[in-house]
Amino acid sequence: MAGVYRFTFGPWNIHSGADPFGPTVREEYTFAEKLTYYKKLGFDGVQFHDDDAVPNMNDLSPQQIQDEAKTMKKLLDDHGLKAEFVAPRLWEDPRTIDGGYTSNDPDCRRFAIERSKRCIDIMNALEIDLVVLWLAREGTYIREAKDSKQAVAQLVEAINAMLAYDPKTRIAIEPKPNEPMDQAYIPTTGHAIGLAYMTDDPSRVGVNIESAHAVLAGLDPSDEMGYALAHGKLWTVHLNDQNGLKFDEDKTFGSADLRRAFNQVRILDKYDYGKNGEWVGLDVKAMRTQKRDGSTKHLANSRTMFLKLLDLVRSLDDKKVEQLIQDRDYEELDLLILNHLLGQ
Numbered sequence: 152m153a154g155v156y157r158f159t160f161g162p163w164n165i166h167s168g169a170d171p172f173g174p175t176v177r178e179e180y181t182f183a184e185k186l187t188y189y190k191k192l193g194f195d196g197v198q199f200h201d202d203d204a205v206p207n208m209n210d211l212s213p214q215q216i217q218d219e220a221k222t223m224k225k226l227l228d229d230h231g232l233k234a235e236f237v238a239p240r241l242w243e244d245p246r247t248i249d250g251g252y253t254s255n256d257p258d259c260r261r262f263a264i265e266r267s268k269r270c271i272d273i274m275n276a277l278e279i280d281l282v283v284l285w286l287a288r289e290g291t292y293i294r295e296a297k298d299s300k301q302a303v304a305q306l307v308e309a310i311n312a313m314l315a316y317d318p319k320t321r322i323a324i325e326p327k328p329n330e331p332m333d334q335a336y337i338p339t340t341g342h343a344i345g346l347a348y349m350t351d352d353p354s355r356v357g358v359n360i361e362s363a364h365a366v367l368a369g370l371d372p373s374d375e376m377g378y379a380l381a382h383g384k385l386w387t388v389h390l391n392d393q394n395g396l397k398f399d400e401d402k403t404f405g406s407a408d409l410r411r412a413f414n415q416v417r418i419l420d421k422y423d424y425g426k427n428g429e430w431v432g433l434d435v436k437a438m439r440t441q442k443r444d445g446s447t448k449h450l451a452n453s454r455t456m457f458l459k460l461l462d463l464v465r466s467l468d469d470k471k472v473e474q475l476i477q478d479r480d481y482e483e484l485d486l487l488i489l490n491h492l493l494g495q
């Protein structure tokens with residue numbers, strides 16, 4: 152049982168409410184304003200996209216990028232915050248329209264790898280060793296557009312280039328089955344871990360499991376976590392919730408399915424998540440209907456839900472659970488869990 156959990160989120164989790172069908176509805180907080188919320192909301196760590204840390208990085212030299220990232224490190228120090236990871240944002244640039252590492256255009260693939268190296272530079276300036284790879288556009292809208300076998304080789308080549316660039320970088324792949332693509336090449340934890348074993352240094356390639364992404368793949372997030380834990384590859388998580396198969400909702404943790412959330416906390420706690428320095432990351436969005444001054448509640452609420460569920464996990468009568476498993480009385484076990492979630 153890990154003692155104390157440390158929580159992180161990314162600056163994109165405080166946002167102005169734009170969606171694909173409508174513009175922003177709340178005035179955007181500046182990055183500096185967002186930083187002041189972390190401690191207030193109970194968070195000690197910051198997750199970054201590379202250009203969250205160094206805006207307009209494509210216009211800067213590698214040296215300028217490192218200098219700006221060092222300034223960001225000082226800013227974090229001033230707020231008593233730590234960085235957790237940096238993720239290359241490979242899905243907004245015109246050169247990544249057809250994918251980054253799996254683009255059909257070799258120049259675009261080269262751009263994606265170069266950008267990933269700059270991301271590692273930023274990671275180093277922030278004095279951490281973890282890159283998260285959400286492979287946003289590595290997939291297709293139509294099957295015939297790319298070669299799925301070749302795509303795997305291209306992904307391995309890109310990851311190998313990152314591993315070779317810096318011998319201490321660890322890479323956590325964040326699988327997601329769809330959105331923005333119709334079909335992603337690395338849709339599940341199993342795919343990500345399979346890819347890890349194909350690289351030059353599997354010990355430095357793991358996963359970031361997002362609850363909603365697992366649900367979108369029709370899978371149970373806690374079982375995905377168990378699979379990654381069995382491989383020693385659960386290096387971070389993006390806890391949130393998802394109401395069935397629709398767009399990626401990034402709902403408050405536990406808000407769609409309390410029992411599913413309970414089981415995620417349960418497996419994390421059972422296997423001492425955090426003992427190697429892993430953070431509890433929350434990748435949640437405020438509802439578009441939320442007014443500006445209440446638009447950080449989803450973060451505090453998600454953290455609160457984690458901690459309340461942790462109390463429930465730790466107060467579950469494990470002996471009773473074990474006895475019911477021995478008796479193969481899963482109906483009674485089902486009721487025990489439901490009653491426990493109801494506080495009875």
Ligand code: XUL
Pocket residue numbers: 200238283285325327361389399434
């Ligand atoms: C996208 C998603 C991203 C990654 C970071 O669905 O979850 O925010 O977590 O790039």
Ligand code: MN
Pocket residue numbers: 325361389434
């Ligand atoms: Mn995520």
